[in-house]
Amino acid sequence: MTESAQNRGCRARKSFEQALKAHRAGHLEEAIRSYTESLALNPDQPQTYNNMGVALRAAGAFHAAVASYHRAITLRNDDPGSHSNLGNALRDLGRLEEAEACHRKALELDSCYLKARYNLGLVLKDQGKFNEGIACLKEVVKRKPDYVDAHWDLALTLLMKGDLEAGFEEYEWRWRLAENPPRQFDKPVWNGGSLDGRTVLLHAEQGMGDSIQFARYVARVAKRSRRVVLECQKPLVNLFATLEGPAEIAARGEVLPEFDLHAPLLSLPRIFNTRLDQIPIAESYLAADPARGIKFAKTLEAKRFNIGLAWAGKPTHRNDRNRTVGIEPFITLLGTPGCTFHSLQIGQRAEDIFAYGCTGLIHDHANIIEDFADTAALVSALDLVISVDTSICHLAGALGKPCWVVLPYTPDWRWLMAREDSPWYPSLRLFRQKSFGDWLGVFARIDAELKAITDV
Structure with a gap:
């Protein structure tokens, strides 16, 4: 007996709801499987194709995500979300001009769609169209001042353009990122004011390459402080013993010595008002044993x-x-x-x-x-x-x-x-x-x- 269209529709909706639940829980394989089951029962679902594209992209299946978004758009061409999502997947594949066109199409359909404007800013940055990308991201944060990701990517775009002063100022938004909470100390943050003979703790953040790059600023802090304590990743401790400036070096996770103020290493370029033509450089600032x-x-x-x-x-x-x-x-x-x-x-x-x-x-x-x-x-x-x-x-x-x-x-x-x-x-x-x-x-x-x- 042939299954009724009504019954197939009910099963399709049930599979879609199961997919949504799995997707929200981060169970991508299960979500993709349930989206697929829903589409097998009813292929005329643009939202399901769009959602499956989101899950496929999150799973790293970028080509499949592009195909899924194309199917969604074929079924419903006036959905700005599908166009912008397609742009994101094309960006992942390095098809930047096509990605830009998709985000612009999304904004043509809905000029108030902030996510599409944010995504457009990213792909403009990737192409080296810095002025356009910066204008785009500034418009986003103007319309939504607490849009943390937009502030973060605005900082990266300014830095990549070479505008280090503005970029490092905006870079402080990194502490608002969900995956990057600030360290908690019972002493105040040093923001470049007079040290009056106090001890400063400089602490590493992010990767070891970042620590090496910005350790160049330690000597500058030492010239203004009575004493500098440098906390870094354990594999760097012996190497950083060759740095000029720190009185003591501690491995992250160890008990810290007494200090009066603290500052993250990647805030030092902002504190010292670093410009592209004023980066503290030397032939070398580390040495080998x-x-x-x-x-x-x-x-x-x-x-x-x-x-x-x-x-x-x-x-x-x-x-x-x-x-x-x-x-x-x-x-x-x-x-x-x-x-x-x-x-x-x-x-x-x-x-x-x-x-x-x-x-x-x-x-x-x-x-x-x-x-x-x-x-x-x-x-x-x-x-x-x-x-x-x-x-x-x-x-x-x-x-x-x-x-x-x-x-x-x-x-x-x-x-x-x-x-x-x-x-x-x-x-x-x-x-x-x-x-x-x-x-x-x-x-x-x-x-x-x-x-x-x-x-x-």
Whole structure:
């Protein structure tokens, strides 16, 4: 007996409601399965296709999400949410011009749709259209002053444009992000006022690369304070002992010494009114302990060009799928005549060396690197480092060692856009994708440059 249309409709609604419940609970696989069941019973549901697209995108299935949104729009072309959601998925795929058009279509349908205006600001930033992106995001926060994500992305856009003063001022909105609550101390925050002989605690935040980058400000604080205590991630403690300025260094999680005021490291550029042409730079501000280099000495070949490689960053980084290349593109470099290669990779991704058959082509030091002071000793002995955007390139820059950084089309704000140098680190050279996902082009340029400098 054929099932009635009414009964199928009821079952479709029930599956949709189950999907919504699972989706809200973060159970993406279950949600996608229930959306699919609902659509099998009734394919004329634009909202279900839209919701399934949201779940697919959250699961990283960007191509499928695009297809799902297209089906939603085919069924209902006047829904601004579906158009903007499609734009988000296209942005994930690097189809930035198409993404921009989708968000503009959403705003054409509803000019008051703040989420679409916010999303448009993001994709304009990704394309390097900074003035338009900033205007877009400023309009969003004007209409909704407490729109935390818009303030945060406005800060990143200003910073990427190179407007560090305005960018770091807006960057203070990071403390309003749900995933980034501020540290709680029983002492007041230092915002740059007179220290009057008091002790300041400077504490690290975010990743270890961030800590290395902004540790340059510690010496400036020390000139204005009686005493500086620096709290950082444990793997950085021994390395940061070479910094100028701190009287004491504590590992995060340890009992802190007495202090009167505190400040997060990434607030120091704002406190010191940093501009692009006034970044505190030096040839180096960290140093390696020569004694730590002894354990690497046997693998360093004096008559060859010694190169360190890092191909993966922290997987929890929000842009890691774009910035982490993996070992495969680096393998093309391993046959370069006159070169000896050294892995600077630790953790799980160091296992790529064995997994990709490279054990005879690159020295694996993961089992003897205990902390960043060890890594610094190895980096200091190398002729060149080639790295993705991770803590290794910050370490090389802070040590003043030559480092080639491979960057995605839309990089992290600190690398700015459309330049090969870094105002933060004079020893770094930036190799950027010329189009989204074009690692082949990046490594073709690196291969040619490497052969040119080693062809002696």
